[in-house]
Amino acid sequence: MKKSLFSWHAAVTGLAGSLLLIANASAQDCGLCAKQVIINSELATCFLDQYDQIAKASSDAVVVDLSTCASRGIVEALPSPNKTAVEPDVQFIVSHPQLQCLKKQLEAPGIVLDPSATIQLDSCK
Numbered sequence: 001m002k003k004s005l006f007s008w009h010a011a012v013t014g015l016a017g018s019l020l021l022i023a024n025a026s027a028q029d030c031g032l033c034a035k036q037v038i039i040n041s042e043l044a045t046c047f048l049d050q051y052d053q054i055a056k057a058s059s060d061a062v063v064v065d066l067s068t069c070a071s072r073g074i075v076e077a078l079p080s081p082n083k084t085a086v087e088p089d090v091q092f093i094v095s096h097p098q099l100q101c102l103k104k105q106l107e108a109p110g111i112v113l114d115p116s117a118t119i120q121l122d123s124c125k
Contacts, residue, residue, distance in 0.1 A: 034092040
């Protein structure tokens with residue numbers, strides 16, 4: 001009985017180690033990273049205000065959490081009839097190059113962010 005318990009424990013430990021290696025490899029390749037971000041002007045302003053703090057992350061994959069930026073208690077303006085509003089992303093994972101790309105695109109003159117805009121993060125490569 002002890003022998004089978006030991007074998008089970010070894011198998012679980014091996015499996016956990018394998019999953020950890022896979023997760024670590026995914027973070028380095030950034031398989032978890034967003035390919036695009038949907039954002040509006042309010043979240044873009046908040047992102048740019050917090051950029052220096054967000055960019056200090058030492059990991060390859062950077063978690064961006066803008067959930068504290070969304071206004072509360074204010075009724076959103078009705079979307080214009082010719083442009084469909086899409087719910088913006090308030091939490092997403094990006095690589096450092098994608099983080100810089102997002103900042104660059106949000107600072108571009110003439111960008112239209114309302115009611116929401118889709119920012120492609122692979123266009124800065």
